[in-house]
Amino acid sequence: MLKGHLDAVLLATIGDEALHGYAIIEAIRARSGGHFDLPEGTIYPALHRLELAGLLASRWVQPDGGRKRRVYTLTDSGRRSLVERRAGWQSFASGIDLVLGSRA
């Protein structure tokens, strides 16, 4: 279901925060009300791809007494990309809504 939209979902989920992979998956699950229960292994290669594309940056953090984790943040291009993807999605969704809604 998310195919083709995974990148936008990841960028929007990270937003202005610094999140690690596990937290991103949990956030997607929570925000979607459980609709998007993504296969966990698919998220990390996607995060890696977005990082290589310059849309995300990552760094290791280790809180006191906690486990070392790689956290992801949006880069400036990531923010710009998110704005464009949001606009694209809203335009697409309103178009679909008009088509599907017209028969209701």
Add this chain to the structure above:
Amino acid sequence: MSGPIATYLDELDDVLAFDPRLSRRVRDEIESHLCDTAAQVGEAAAVRRFGRPAEIARAYAEAALPDRLRRSCVAAALLGGATLLLMQLRSVILDIPGGTDPLTWFDRVGLVAALVCIGAAWRMASHGQIAAVRRWLHFAAGSLALSVGASLLRAYAASGDAAFVLIGGSALVELLLLGGLMAQLARLDRYARRLAV
């Protein structure tokens, strides 16, 4: 560490062996994730939920492919450029004119052909076509090998001359540069094998 997570991470290491740097990065990150999940559902379930190592490795190979192609082409272009510079330097120092003997001809034509092939590989890399990039880089390596072979024969022919050290030395450097190109190709071949699984 032992148990399902450790076994899973070892399997992941094996299937990510096509890129050792990526493998190290992935292992640390995924270990952290699996430990978080295992705290909720247990190790066996955490591993099951994450997916088969071969599928994860393939997804990583696909994710890293555009960057890998770009790096290979940049490295090939730098190696080709360095060889051209070396050849020009040798010509200037030795004051070689047009170059009519067959070895000089093979040396130059081989390098020009290699540079053309690298250019074609670069173009294909921007379209993410790994098979085409590999094919052009193989042609480039073959052409460069022709050029290096001619350089080595010229060095052999010049043995005893004052120019021998310069020709022989630069031919050896060209041989090293060719080795660098072959190493790039070997990396790309490992990616291609993983993507074919």
